[in-house]
Amino acid sequence: MTIEKLASDLCCQNHTKGSSFSQVEIEHVVASDLMSEVLVAEEENLILITALNTEQTIRTANIVDAVGIILVNGKSPQPGMLKLAKEFDLSLISTQKTMFETCAAVFQKLNT
């Protein structure tokens, strides 16, 4: 499942499209609002699900080589986030769904 497919299935809004948007298969998911918990991740090709809309979200995603970020709870990315996401070649999408609903939906998509 690519981020592109996930974004369309979950009716997400696309903000930035990195080169991995329609290319990379998502293999792992990390969901947290605490970035130190995200930094523990060691998997490849992961996406980050979070309600944290600060530039640190993008920096953390970059450090763990995430392919994309789903911003939940209907939050919109700050302008600085968009700029950084483009710089780091990250895909950033957002949804009106809550963290719980998003995780459940993504889990279902990745396991069917």
Next chain:
Amino acid sequence: MIKKIIPVYENNSPIVILDLLLEYKISDIMSKNIVSVGPNVIMREVKTLMKNNGISGLPVVNGKRLLGIISIEDLLNALEDGLMDEPVSKHMSRNPVVLEEQMPINFAIDYFEKYSYNRFPVLNSNKEIVGMITSRDITLHTITVMNKEIKRLEDSAKQGIRTEIGNIIRRYPVVQNDFKNAGKASSGIKKVLQEHRVNRKTIRAVATAAYELEINLVAHSLGGEIICRITDNHIEILARDKGPGIKDIDLALSEGYSTANDWIRSMGFGAGMGLPNVKRVSDIFNINSSENGTEIRIVINLPEIIKTDSTKKVQK
């Protein structure tokens, strides 16, 4: 000797190809969900089955016993002669060429070269049908195995081909509570390592450590600096600040302990994982703290540059 059309399984084939052909069995790659028909099914139904399943041939069976194969060619003949309501047993090819599930894959490749059939039934040792194999199954399996092997080679090559670094020193000032710019030092360090083609795993460890240390300075100190020294053998990061010092270092190093306030938490930090994360990825971890300031020095070793054979010869 007849020249092979498919240029694999030769004496000079790469090891991965030979492994692929000899280690994997037909049962590993065949389709186990078989669409089959009984001998009394009429040709018209065979046509529907082929159409609905997108296949151009299927086995005719009695229970698990294989009676024959019915192909799209047989179907066309029946259609031309207006015999679509006849049973399949009248039109199938009897005594089809079969493969056994325990055979290595190279048998299947040989068969596809030798015969013009598009599929072969696969039997087990009791002569019961257990699967079907098409050239598509072989193609898919081959690509999957080769992809894995090439990824492995690429990953190991990346460690070997990193360029010589020499001695690079970078210094980044860090301002108290400046969350806006927190992370710039680690992004900068990551970029330098990427330029020298250091392997991904090491870059991730270094970036994680640098980032956590940087965030600590922003969130908990009166300000300080991150100094990074990169050599051919290791990466050293020094994070030092002007105070106020860590009261209980052992507590600060235990997972989940945090002195962060709500404001820091609203920035996504304060999970009590910062220093434990740094320690986790470091080969050497030193910490000194007093009310005048804290100094943390970590070292992460770089994998050795693998010398190629040609360099060894030159050295001799």
